Amino acid sequence: MIGKVNTVKWKATQLKKRWARDGLHTVRYAVLGREVNRGLLFKLFIYWILLVTSYIYLNPIFKMLVKMVMNEKDLNDPTVTWIPHELYFGHLEKAWTALKYSQSLFVSIGISTLVALFHVVACGLMGYALARMQFPFKKLLMFLLVLAFIIPPQVIVLPMIIMYTKLGLQGKLFSLIIPSIFGFGIKGALFVIIFRQFYTTQPKELEEAAKIDGASAFKFYWKVMFPLAKPAILVVSLFSFVWTWNDTYYPRMFLGQSPLVPLATQMSRVDASISSMLASEEAPLVLVEAIKMSASFLSLLPPLLIFFFAQRYFVESVERTGLVE
Amino acid sequence: MRSKKTMKAKTSRHLEALLFVAPWITGFLLFMAFPLGFSLYMSFHKVTVLPTGLKYDFQGFKYYSELLFGSSALYDNLIPFFQEIVIMVPIILVFSLFIAIMLNQDFPGRMLFRVVFFLPIIFTSGHILTEFVNQGEGTLGFLERFSIGEYLDQFLSDSSWAKPVKDVLNRFVLVLWYSGVQILIFLAGRQTISKSSYESARIDGATPWEVFWKITLPAMSPFILLNLIYTVVDMFTFPYNPVIELINTGNYGYNSALAWIYFVVIVLFLAILLLLFLRMNRSARSR
Numbered sequence: 099m100i101g102k103v104n105t106v107k108w109k110a111t112q113l114k115k116r117w118a119r120d121g122l123h124t125v126r127y128a129v130l131g132r133e134v135n136r137g138l139l140f141k142l143f144i145y146w147i148l149l150v151t152s153y154i155y156l157n158p159i160f161k162m163l164v165k166m167v168m169n170e171k172d173l174n175d176p177t178v179t180w181i182p183h184e185l186y187f188g189h190l191e192k193a194w195t196a197l198k199y200s201q202s203l204f205v206s207i208g209i210s211t212l213v214a215l216f217h218v219v220a221c222g223l224m225g226y227a228l229a230r231m232q233f234p235f236k237k238l239l240m241f242l243l244v245l246a247f248i249i250p251p252q253v254i255v256l257p258m259i260i261m262y263t264k265l266g267l268q269g270k271l272f273s274l275i276i277p278s279i280f281g282f283g284i285k286g287a288l289f290v291i292i293f294r295q296f297y298t299t300q301p302k303e304l305e306e307a308a309k310i311d312g313a314s315a316f317k318f319y320w321k322v323m324f325p326l327a328k329p330a331i332l333v334v335s336l337f338s339f340v341w342t343w344n345d346t347y348y349p350r351m352f353l354g355q356s357p358l359v360p361l362a363t364q365m366s367r368v369d370a371s372i373s374s375m376l377a378s379e380e381a382p383l384v385l386v387e388a389i390k391m392s393a394s395f396l397s398l399l400p401p402l403l404i405f406f407f408a409q410r411y412f413v414e415s416v417e418r419t420g421l422v423e
Numbered sequence: 424m425r426s427k428k429t430m431k432a433k434t435s436r437h438l439e440a441l442l443f444v445a446p447w448i449t450g451f452l453l454f455m456a457f458p459l460g461f462s463l464y465m466s467f468h469k470v471t472v473l474p475t476g477l478k479y480d481f482q483g484f485k486y487y488s489e490l491l492f493g494s495s496a497l498y499d500n501l502i503p504f505f506q507e508i509v510i511m512v513p514i515i516l517v518f519s520l521f522i523a524i525m526l527n528q529d530f531p532g533r534m535l536f537r538v539v540f541f542l543p544i545i546f547t548s549g550h551i552l553t554e555f556v557n558q559g560e561g562t563l564g565f566l567e568r569f570s571i572g573e574y575l576d577q578f579l580s581d582s583s584w585a586k587p588v589k590d591v592l593n594r595f596v597l598v599l600w601y602s603g604v605q606i607l608i609f610l611a612g613r614q615t616i617s618k619s620s621y622e623s624a625r626i627d628g629a630t631p632w633e634v635f636w637k638i639t640l641p642a643m644s645p646f647i648l649l650n651l652i653y654t655v656v657d658m659f660t661f662p663y664n665p666v667i668e669l670i671n672t673g674n675y676g677y678n679s680a681l682a683w684i685y686f687v688v689i690v691l692f693l694a695i696l697l698l699l700f701l702r703m704n705r706s707a708r709s710r
Contacts, residue, residue, distance in 0.1 A: 227443035253682040254458035280450020315439040
C-alpha cells in the first residue's frame, strides 16, 4: 500500500519535473530559438544593430530635410532641433533660383537618361559577347576590360580635353555623352562586367535553339537575350543614371565655365559662391547652411524619387543578376 | 569539303562576334588607349599652348625626376592617403559583410532596411557627402564624449599613423557611407550559397559561429576579393582625394607625369593586395 502511494507520488514529481523542463524548453526556444538565428533574442539583436546603423545613415538626411524648412528664428534657436515652429520655404526658393533649377534639371535629366540608355545598349552587347561568344583574343579583351576598370579618369582626362578641343566639342554638353555610346564614361567597364556576369548565368540551350531556327546572332540577341536581361538592365541603368547625375568631375573638366551645366555642377558652383559670400560676411552661417541644404535637397530629389519607385524591382534584380559569380 | 564548310561557319561566327565587340573596341581605342598613350607622350614633353595649337618639346624624364626626387609634395599627399586607405578598406569590408549577413536574415521589415542601406549608392558619389562632412555630420558622437582623440595622441603620438587614424575616426560615418555597393555585392553573393550546405552543417551539429567561419566565409571569398578591388579602385578614383586635386589642367606635361606615377602606384598597390589575398586564401585552404 505504502509502496503504491510512493510510486504515485514519484510519478507525480516526475511529471512535474518534465513539465517544468518542457516549459523551460519552450521559453528557451522562444528566446534563443531552436537554432541561434531563429530566436527572439537574435531578432532583437538584428533589429538593434540595423536600427542603430540606419539612424547613423539617415540622421544627416533628416537634418537636411528639417533645416531646409526652418526660418531664421528657428535656426538660431538652440532649443529647436527637430521640429520647426512653422514651415518656411524661403531657402528653397533662393536655392531654386541660384541653381537655375528648371534649366539645370532639364540638362541633367537629358544627359543622365541618354548616358544610361547608351550604357545599357553598348555594355550589354560587349557583356554578351564576352559571356557567350567564341572569338580570337577574348582573353586579351577581358584584360583590357579590367584595365579600363582600374584606370583612374585623371590619367586620361587631359588628352581627352585636347581631343575634344580639336574636334570642337569642348564645352559642349554632348562631350559628356559620347564615351557612353561606346560603353565608356563613368564606370562603363563595371557595367560590362555586370552584364557579362548576368549572361553567363543563363542556360546554354538558348543559343542552340536559335541556331536551329537559323536566326542571326544579332537578331537573337535583341529578340531573346536582351529582354531576358531585365534585372541587369535595371541595375545598370539605375547606377549609370545616378552616377552620371552626381558626377561633377567630367563636367568640370569638359564644360569649364559654360553656362549650361548639369545640376550637380551648378550645385558646386553655388557652393563656391556661397563660400565667398560667407568669407565677405554678407550672410550669417546658419542661413547659408539652410540654403545649401535646400540646394542639396533639390539636386538629389529626382534620383531619390526614381530610387524609391524602382527600389522594389531593384532589390529583387540585384539578387537575380548573379552580380558576380 | 566538310572542313571548308565548318571553317566558313567558324569565320562567320567570328565575324558576328566582331559586330558585338566592335563598338567597345572603338571606344577603347578612342577613350582609353589613345588618351593613355598621349598622356604618356606628354609626360615626357614640355607642352606650351600657342595660338596655333600645342607645341611639344622633348624633356625626357625631367618631370618624373622632379616629382619623385625634387620635392616632397607628392609624398606628403600620397603617404597619408595610403595610410587612410589601409585603415578604411578593412573597416568598409567588415562592416558591409556584417550588414549583408544581417540583411540576409529572415525577419519582418527587412525590405525597409534594405532600402535604407542601398541609399548610400545614391548619395556617395555626390557632392552632398562633402557637405555632410563639412557640417560635422561625419563624426560619431562618442569620439568627443570619451575624448578618444586624447588617448590616441598619447598612444600614437610619435608615429605617423596618429593623424590618419584620427582623420578616419572623424569621418567614420563617411566610411560607412562608402559601403553601399559593397553591401549590395555581398548580399548578391550570399544568395549564391546553397541552403543545403547550411542544413547539412546544422544536422552535423555545427554552431552558427562555426558555420560562419567554415561555410559562409570561404564561399564569400571571391566576393571579398571583388569588393576589395572595387573599394580600392573607388577610393583611388574618387574625385575629391588629395592626390587627384593635385592633378589639374595647368601644366599638361607635368600633370601627365603626375597622373602616370599615380596610375603605376595604383596598379602596384592592387597587385600587392591581390598577391596577399591569394596567398591568404591558399594557406586557409591547405589548413
